[in-house]
Amino acid sequence: MTPPLAVLVHGLWHGAWCWDDVRAALSARGVDSVAVDLPLTDLAADTAAVRAALDAAGRPAVLVGHSYGGAVVTAAGAHPLVRELVYVAAFQLDDGESVSRTRFADLPDTRLAEAMVVDGDEVGLDPVLGARLLYGDAPADVTAAAVARLRPVGRRVFRGVPEAIAWRSVPSTSVVCTADEVVHPERQRAMAARATRTVEWVCGHSPLATRPDAVAGVVAGRVAAVAAEPGQPGAAPSR
Template identity: 90%
Template sequence: MTPPLAVLVHGLWHGAWCWDDVRSALSARGVDSVAVDLPLTDLATDTAAVRAALDAAGRPAVLVGHSYGGAVVTAAGVHPLVRELVYLAAFQLDDGESVSRTRLGDLPDTRLGEAMVVSGDEVGLDAVLGPRLLYGDAPAEVTAAATARLRPVGRQVFRGVPEAVAWRTVPSTYVVCTADEVVHPERQRAMAGRATRSVEWACGHSPLATRPDAVAELVAERVAAVDAEPGQPGAAPSG
């Protein structure tokens, strides 16, 4: 029987390319993966892109979201093929929340707002502060390569509210990045309280670039756990 795969969902200003190192590490562990390229126009369109990827894969999946990608997997995770959610420094939103408005109490902010540059209906990043916040703990060459590929996003993505809240019915794992300068670690910890389980890593906002093996190891672990569940494809029979 075909085992589950990992479906990977990136954050704002990025593309499917940011998962390349993680996908290589997953492949080395025998785990198939798909990285979705989000339009980054609005949450509903991004959610539809992930649902289409799940339909095309046609296999049980662990759905992984980084940063804004957490809002997307929260909505898309009600897809019948999704078996588990993984949030990496991500927005594990509740009903009526958006990435710009959560009901988590009075929590500290980062300098992300200062780094955003609005031009018409698009939001980009300051060329100096943006990469510093996203990749502050990455080697200079990694930061430079990633920065060259960043793109503006639609203003609507910041106001999108998930049309479903998958973590209420689907198990979830949250990774808090304790040196994050984009999504404050205290905000992450508050959202992690909604997850089935959580762990903390001493890293900045982009473990996909700085700790791809650790990300792959965690995702592979969750894929294996799903695969071992009774009744799942590839699971050993119970009894």
């Protein structure tokens, strides 16, 4: 039998590449990981991609979602191999909610809508404002490298409602980023109230790039907790 692994799910406009530094830090801790490339066409297709990755891994998993990836792991987390969920500046949605419509409409918003560039059925980002919102606290070279790899997403992703709400039955950790300019911190806190545990970091929306070791630390901690559960490989016998 093999120990649990981390399955990492990116947000809008990104790809599996945005987890590279986190994966390196996880590897240094002896934690196996898989980063999923989402099609970013709609929530159902993205959820299916994560479920397929879990099937292929065939091992207990901690499922980690960043930003929009939180909506995806909320649905995909109902997979029988998922043992824990981690939300990083992410949408921990409830029944009937989408990333464009939660029950917290009265809370402050950010300038993200202003940065969106709609072209038919796709939505891109203004390269200047988008970069500032996503990577405002990152070094200039990190920001430039990331922004060069961003891609448009399908308009339907914003309206997708999770078909399952996994955090109701699966333990979850929410990381709230208090200087976030994409998902307002007050909205993050409201959604994080649904989690089993919450931590707050003073950082912007992209700690995967600005503090990958800290992200890896949280994820590795949850992987270790899962591994220590009775019945898991390497766990101490229950008493």
